[in-house]
Amino acid sequence: MNKALTVAILGATGAVGTQMLACLAEQEVPVGELRPLASARSVGKTVVFQGKEVAIQEAKPEAFDGCDLVLGAAGDDIARELLPEAVRRGAVAVDNSHAFRMDPQVPLVIPEINADDLSWHQGIVANPNCATIIGLVPTWPLHKLAGVSRMIVSTYQAASGAGEPGMAALEAEMKALVGGDSMPAPQAFAAQLVSNLIPQIGGEQYAGYTSEEMKLQDEGRKIMHLPELRVSCTCVRVPVLRSHSESVTLEFERAVSLEEIREALDQAPGVKLVDDLGAADAHDRFPMPIDTSDQDLIWVGRVRRDLSNPDEARGVSFWCCGDQIRKGAATNAVQIAKLLCS
Numbered sequence: 001m002n003k004a005l006t007v008a009i010l011g012a013t014g015a016v017g018t019q020m021l022a023c024l025a026e027q028e029v030p031v032g033e034l035r036p037l038a039s040a041r042s043v044g045k046t047v048v049f050q051g052k053e054v055a056i057q058e059a060k061p062e063a064f065d066g067c068d069l070v071l072g073a074a075g076d077d078i079a080r081e082l083l084p085e086a087v088r089r090g091a092v093a094v095d096n097s098h099a100f101r102m103d104p105q106v107p108l109v110i111p112e113i114n115a116d117d118l119s120w121h122q123g124i125v126a127n128p129n130c131a132t133i134i135g136l137v138p139t140w141p142l143h144k145l146a147g148v149s150r151m152i153v154s155t156y157q158a159a160s161g162a163g164e165p166g167m168a169a170l171e172a173e174m175k176a177l178v179g180g181d182s183m184p185a186p187q188a189f190a191a192q193l194v195s196n197l198i199p200q201i202g203g204e205q206y207a208g209y210t211s212e213e214m215k216l217q218d219e220g221r222k223i224m225h226l227p228e229l230r231v232s233c234t235c236v237r238v239p240v241l242r243s244h245s246e247s248v249t250l251e252f253e254r255a256v257s258l259e260e261i262r263e264a265l266d267q268a269p270g271v272k273l274v275d276d277l278g279a280a281d282a283h284d285r286f287p288m289p290i291d292t293s294d295q296d297l298i299w300v301g302r303v304r305r306d307l308s309n310p311d312e313a314r315g316v317s318f319w320c321c322g323d324q325i326r327k328g329a330a331t332n333a334v335q336i337a338k339l340l341c342s
């Protein structure tokens, strides 16, 4: 990638958009001109990119004139309204919202799994749901090893999964708790999050499952090209500021040893195997969100047999953690952008 690109970030002031600024620099995308776009509320503010302040512009169709690449980091409605306008003006768009993910004309891509799907894009590529990316990056090498037929997953999702408002809500509640002040009324979440867990992310979508829970099935089937994959997922919001965690149980088509599983995880791109339950210095010997925040790998540990599987050799359980603003959103999107623009 040699040509200097004109790059717009739609939603440049939010949790994902701000991270994209850092990821563009870290992944050495040759940005000639950066256009940070946000709502009219943000006009007059600036973002800092490569040490320089850049003025935020209002997101409207003309803002995409002359753009090569648009990184979408706003909500579904804004993405639906504006990204087709960007593509009409000649840009390619990588979008983080849910708007286009299940559109059969739009590839849904985790580069470690299905980069080949980029070959059929028509201007827009979708970035998957954050919990889906974090669960699938370590599942994919095990699928290649023994064929995954069933996934049972529980997620432990950080407050910042709900963007800047989610992070601000948890910080305000932590401050009130420590200061002995009255709790602010819940705004970003259905209930107080500090000292609590909330087993509801998204609205009810299907048979008692929430929309967030169904994403792992629907998006996972599309990304891994496994239309029959059986998935049951429970998503829980936890009082952690950043980095999602997941408990994953897989059932395989073929028997496979724990050694082979560990070897496959150890070699897998995007994965760091951190698995020593008995270590004297337990810290960092199993993945924890405090250690996986602000870095790009999915850490995997607690690898063990699924004792509930009647054929033990066809089952495994593991625990994984990853930064959902980075690999679950901005890092993955910039990786896709680099492949598209190379």
Ligand SMILES: NC(=O)C1=CN([C@@H]2O[C@H](COP(=O)(O)OP(=O)(O)OC[C@H]3O[C@@H](n4cnc5c(N)ncnc54)[C@H](OP(=O)(O)O)[C@@H]3O)[C@@H](O)[C@H]2O)C=CC1
Binding pocket: 010, 011, 012, 013, 014, 015, 016, 017, 037, 038, 039, 040, 041, 042, 059, 072, 073, 074, 075, 076, 078, 096, 097, 098, 128, 129, 130, 160, 161, 162, 163, 164, 165, 324, 325, 328, 329
């Ligand atoms: N947070 C996360 O962990 C993840 C988020 N995502 C997805 O990424 C997207 C962004 O999420 P996140 O960063 O968390 O959200 P935030 O709430 O932190 O940021 C939202 C962004 O959208 C902008 N925006 C709001 N209204 C408009 C508008 N009318 N026109 C243009 N821009 C507007 C905001 O600008 P302003 O400041 O001006 O209001 C802000 O830049 C969402 O689709 C989300 O589902 C995906 C994976 C993980």
Ligand SMILES: N[C@@H](CC(=O)OP(=O)(O)O)C(=O)O
Binding pocket: 096, 097, 098, 128, 129, 130, 157, 158, 160, 161, 162, 201, 212, 215
């Ligand atoms: N909903 C996720 C983050 C997210 O924005 O996902 P999606 O892009 O699929 O709406 C969370 O709250 O942790």
